[in-house]
Amino acid sequence: MLVLLALPLVAACAPVPVSPERAEALCRDEAGLADGIEGEVGAGIGSGGPAGKGAVTVTNRIFDPQTEAEFMAECIARRTAGEPKPTTVGVNIGGSF
Secondary structure, X not given: OHHHHHHHHHHHOOOXXXXXXXXXXXXXXXXXXXXXXXXXXEEEEEOOEEXXXXXXXXXXXXXXXXXXXXXXXXXXXXXXXOOOOOOOOEEEEEEEO
């Protein structure tokens, strides 16, 4: 009985096919990590004086990098078919000063 009650909750977590336009918008956010490396740098001046921050993210995609075009084509096809996102592992190193 408990299994029957949990089934709708599990089904709600499954990937849902989306339109190609929506898939493109969602994939554009992920495309920065197509080659396995992404970073950001920021600088500014506040009431406490100069400030800055930086971060680097490295994922397992670094071992099999894709161009942004290859990544977008694969991602859009996956999302329009309702397939799950591939599992990736990575590390994010950042700091502020």
